[in-house]
Amino acid sequence: MPDVEAAKPATSMRSLERAIDVLEVLDSGHHPLRLSEIARRAGLPVATTQRILGVLEARGRVEKDAVGYRPGVGLIFGAHAYLAGNPMLTAARPILQDLAGATGLTASLFRRLGWSRVVLARVEGGTPLRYELPIGERLPLHVGGGKTLAAFMDEEETAAFLAQVEPHTRADGVVVTSAELAAELAEVRAVGYSTARGDREPGMASVAVPVPEPDNLAMAAIQVTGSQADIPLERIPELGAELKRAALAISRRTF
Amino acid sequence: MPDVEAAKPATSMRSLERAIDVLEVLDSGHHPLRLSEIARRAGLPVATTQRILGVLEARGRVEKDAVGYRPGVGLIFGAHAYLAGNPMLTAARPILQDLAGATGLTASLFRRLGWSRVVLARVEGGTPLRYELPIGERLPLHVGGGKTLAAFMDEEETAAFLAQVEPHTRADGVVVTSAELAAELAEVRAVGYSTARGDREPGMASVAVPVPEPDNLAMAAIQVTGSQADIPLERIPELGAELKRAALAISRRTF
DNA sequence: GTCGGCTCACCACTCTGTGGAAAGATGGTG
DNA sequence: CACCATCTTTCCACAGAGTGGTGAGCCGAC
Secondary structure (H helix, E strand, O other): OOOOOOOOOOOOOHHHHHHHHHHHHHHHOOOOEOHHHHHHHHOOOHHHHHHHHHHHHHOOOEEEOOOOEEEOOHHHHHHHHHHHHOHHHHHHHHHHHHHHHHHOOEEEEEEEEOOEEEEEEEEOOOOOOOOOOOOOOEEEOOOOOHHHHHHOOOHHHHHHHHHOOOOEEOOOOOEEOHHHHHHHHHHHHHHOOEEEEOOOOOOEEEEEEEEOOOOOOOOEEEEEEEEOOOOOHHHHHHHHHHHHHHHHHHHHHHO | OOOOOOOOOOOOOHHHHHHHHHHHHHHHOOOOEOHHHHHHHHOOOHHHHHHHHHHHHHOOOEEEOOOOEEEOOHHHHHHHHHHHHOHHHHHHHHHHHHHHHHHOOEEEEEEEEOOEEEEEEEEOOOOOOOOOOOOOOEEEOOOOOHHHHHHOOOHHHHHHHHHOOOOEEOOOOOEEOHHHHHHHHHHHHHHOOEEEEOOOOOOEEEEEEEEOOOOOOOOEEEEEEEEOOOOOHHHHHHHHHHHHHHHHHHHHHHO
C-alpha cells in the first residue's frame, strides 16, 4: 500500500534523523530562525524540536540568541576534518595551485551531491576575485561547471536529472529548456569538457572537466573561471586539454 | 571531586548525544577509523555505534570505504551556514583585509571554544604563507594569540584555566609553567594585547587583541602573524594600537 | 491593560533504540 | 589450503528513552 506520507523512509533511530532534519533546516535558512519556524519547516512538533535544539545547543552545534537559532561553531570541526581528511582534496590542492598559476584564472574543485554540487577548494588566479571564500557553497548542476558533472553521470541518472530540470533563465538572459540542456550535455560528453559563458554570473566564463574515478563515475570536477575576456573562445580547447591533464593527475594521486 | 569522567551529564536524548559523540570522535581522528575503533573511543557498544554510523552515512554526514569511516560532505553545509551567518565574521572580513593590506602581515580572526580556539577567518598578507586554509583548525589557548583570549576571560575562568595548564614546551624550546603563564596574562591585560615569538611555530611571531563584546567578554580575537623579522620588537606597540582600532571597528559593526 | 504568540517544563504512555549473542566477512599465518 | 583471530553485520525481546499534548510564564504589540 502506497503510504500517504512518503516522507517516512522507515528508518531506525527516529530521533537522530529528526535532529539531522533540524540541522538541515538551520543550514539552509540564511537567517536566525525562531523555534516555531524551525518546527514548522522540519515538520515536527514544537516540543520535540525544542528538545533537539536544546541538545544541539549544549553541544555547540547550534547557537541561540534573542533573535533565534543559528548554526553553531561546533559544526566547523566536522567540515575541517572532512576537508583535511579528503584524499582527493589533498591531491588536488597543489595541482589547482599550478593550474591557477599557469592560466592566471581561478581554479576550483567541486563535488556532486545529489543534484547540486559543493565547492571544496578554490585557488585564486592572477586577478583575485575579491570574493569571500565560497567553500561549502552549494551550486546547481544545470549551469556552469555543473554541466560537466551532469554530463558524466550514468545514463539513468542523467535521464532522471533532465526529467526534473525546469526551463530556466541563465544569468545572461538566455532561456534553456531541458531538451536544450540535454543537447548541451551530449556535446560535453563528446569533447570531454564543459564550457559556460554567462551561465551563472553575467560576464564570467568557465571551463570544467570531470576528475576520473576508478568506477568510472564522475563525482568531482575541476574548473577554471575568469571573465569572458580572460577566456576567449579560441583559448577553450587549450584550457580543456590542460584541465584534462590536471584532472588525470589528481585522479592518479588520489586512488 | 571535579568529576573526572562522569560521562553521564544526565541529559534527555541519549541517542542524539551519542551520535554527536561519534561525530566528535570522527572529527578528531585524522585518519579513517574502523567501526570497532570508533566504538572504543566513544565508549559505546559496537552494535549501537554501527547503527548510528549507518544513519549518519545515509545522511551524508559520514562516509565509508574499505578503510573505515571518515567525516562526510554533509558536514560542510553546516560550517558554511555558520560562517555565512555569523555577523561578526561578516563585519570582520573587510577589516581583516585592510589590516593585512596595511601591515603586510597575515590577519586572522578566531574564537574561543572551551579551552581552545578556532580559526574563523584568515587573510594572507604580502607574502602569503604557503599554507592550506586553516579555517576550522583548533588551536590551544596557552600559546600565540590564544593568550589574549585567556587573559580576558573573567577571573574565575582564568583561574580554572590556569589550574589545568601543565608546564609545556613552546616551539622555540622554552618551558613555561602555569605560574609564568599567569604572569604573562597579567602583562597582556595591562597593555591590552598579547604577543608571541616562536610560541607555536619556530621563527614566527604574532600580536593579538580581543574583540570587545557588549557583555565585556572576549570570546573572539584578531591577530596579525608574520616571521619574527617582519615583526621586530619596536614595531609591536604600533601593531597593538592598530589591532585595537580594528577590533573596535569589528565590534561596532557587529553589535 | 489586554491579547496573541513564543518558549519552556511537566509527565504518562508507547514505540524506539538498545546491546548481547551469533552468523558472516576478512585477512594474516604456517 | 586450512586455520584462527579480528572485525563487521544481522537479529530480536525487553526496558526505558523519546514523545508530544497541555498549561504556565514571558514578552512585545496594540
